[in-house]
Amino acid sequence: MQLYVVRHGRTQWNADGRLQGASDIPLNADGRDQIARTAHALAPLLPADSTVVSSPLVRAADTAQAIGSAAGLDVAFDPRFQERAYGVWEGLTIAEREATYPDQMKVWRGGGEPQIDGYETHAQVTARVIAGIEEWAQRADSTLVVVAHGSAITQGLHALLDLRATPRTLEPLDNAQWSRLQRRNDGRWTLERHGIGPDTVGDRLNGLSSVTTAVNS
Amino acid sequence: MTTIVLWRHSRTGFNTEGRLQGSLDIPLGDEGRAQARIAGQRIVDAWGTDLHIVSSPLARARDSAAELANLAGVPVQVDEALTQRSYGVWEGLTHQEVASRWPEEYAAKQRGEDPQIDGWGTSADVAARVGQCLRQLAKVEGGVVVVSHGSAIQLGLSHVLHVSPTQSPLGHVPHAAWSVVTPRPDGPWKLDAYGCGAL
Numbered sequence: 001m002q003l004y005v006v007r008h009g010r011t012q013w014n015a016d017g018r019l020q021g022a023s024d025i026p027l028n029a030d031g032r033d034q035i036a037r038t039a040h041a042l043a044p045l046l047p048a049d050s051t052v053v054s055s056p057l058v059r060a061a062d063t064a065q066a067i068g069s070a071a072g073l074d075v076a077f078d079p080r081f082q083e084r085a086y087g088v089w090e091g092l093t094i095a096e097r098e099a100t101y102p103d104q105m106k107v108w109r110g111g112g113e114p115q116i117d118g119y120e121t122h123a124q125v126t127a128r129v130i131a132g133i134e135e136w137a138q139r140a141d142s143t144l145v146v147v148a149h150g151s152a153i154t155q156g157l158h159a160l161l162d163l164r165a166t167p168r169t170l171e172p173l174d175n176a177q178w179s180r181l182q183r184r185n186d187g188r189w190t191l192e193r194h195g196i197g198p199d200t201v202g203d204r205l206n207g208l209s210s211v212t213t214a215v216n217s
Numbered sequence: 218m219t220t221i222v223l224w225r226h227s228r229t230g231f232n233t234e235g236r237l238q239g240s241l242d243i244p245l246g247d248e249g250r251a252q253a254r255i256a257g258q259r260i261v262d263a264w265g266t267d268l269h270i271v272s273s274p275l276a277r278a279r280d281s282a283a284e285l286a287n288l289a290g291v292p293v294q295v296d297e298a299l300t301q302r303s304y305g306v307w308e309g310l311t312h313q314e315v316a317s318r319w320p321e322e323y324a325a326k327q328r329g330e331d332p333q334i335d336g337w338g339t340s341a342d343v344a345a346r347v348g349q350c351l352r353q354l355a356k357v358e359g360g361v362v363v364v365s366h367g368s369a370i371q372l373g374l375s376h377v378l379h380v381s382p383t384q385s386p387l388g389h390v391p392h393a394a395w396s397v398v399t400p401r402p403d404g405p406w407k408l409d410a411y412g413c414g415a416l
Contacts, residue, residue: 045416161386164405169378171399171409180412182388186328190388195397195410200259202394202416 087118
């Protein structure tokens with residue numbers, strides 16, 4: 001079973017450095033361009049029996065639809081893949097947060113959890129993302145594609161791979177990038193690809209990745 | 218801040234035949250050199266030509282490094298610490314041959330454990346050797362490209378990411394693929410990308 005985890009394309013709030021969280025901000029022109037390129041690069045890698053499931057927030061849903069259309073796959077939705085809720089911080093830039101919540105920003109920058117209204121904790125986000133992945137992985141055939149958000153993905157990947165999250169071991173995905181995990185017979189997940197985008201994926205035509213025995217030598 | 222690119226050598230004839238190489242010194246052929254040129258160009262596109270290239274002493278790595286060095290117009294340093302793990306008595310055999318003659322030990326290796334065979338380079342030893350080399354390279358300013366081998370890269374990364382070398386979550390690295398890591402002064406390093414340039 002292989003799992004692709006894709007972060008949505010860019011929105012205006014991403015470009016402006018505003019925290020989105022549960023706010024439903026659409027893709028901007030850049031983002032629409034990005035998802036077209038990502039869909040074009042990712043679709044050929046997806047087997048016909050792949051399952052695509054997305055956060056229902058429009059920035060993820062549109063990203064998932066682009067992938068689904070390119071690959072000829074339907075898209076399902078699951079609210080467990082939504083972004084972490086940031087409550088009163090949503091819509092604010094880093095500078096605005098530093099100005100209005102200096103103590104909580106200090107905690108957050110140190111890897112701690114801020115005490116602010118409406119904030120969803122690491123544990124809460126991790127639990128729902130993992131539950132969603134486990135359930136969809138049971139239902140999927142060879143390949144599951146989950147389209148989600150920066151913080152939700154970071155929490156999910158660190159938990160699935162049993163990696164230390166504070167400080168983060170994995171760099172968060174950029175807009176429209178993906179990672180790929182493999183689940184082995186013993187149920188453990190391995191990281192096969194991380195931080196991949198249209199510019200860093202291989203190309204069958206250029207000889208970088210022809211079929212080979214999957215072994216180290 | 219230094220970023221370290223870890224680049225696996227390109228495919229050799231032994232790789233294509235499914236033969237374990239380990240410490241055996243098999244050079245690249247035309248196909249492998251072409252693969253290295255394509256991947257090397259993408260590395261230059263991403264990081265420019267101001268690269269500090271350090272290679273394993275084995276020919277398949279040095280030949281790959283030479284293609285990148287040629288594109289960037291810089292020399293190649295060689296460091297023994299980046300050599301591949303030894304596969305002992307399995308070297309030169311195909312995977313099928315090993316699996317049929319040593320089924321339990323082969324299964325152990327596939328699980329990420331160290332098989333009990335003569336001459337096997339253990340995960341802990343290789344992880345420490347490559348990890349120490351990476352920590353030294355963290356002191357170099359600018360873009361560092363390490364040219365090495367699949368196991369050596371996985372194990373070296375496990376060392377700097379603070380994961381167990383025999384329980385590592387890092388998967389197989391395809392030929393000519395690269396990964397990117399950012400050193401941190403304390404605690405585990407940060408893995409920025411893994412398996413770039415592969416499908």
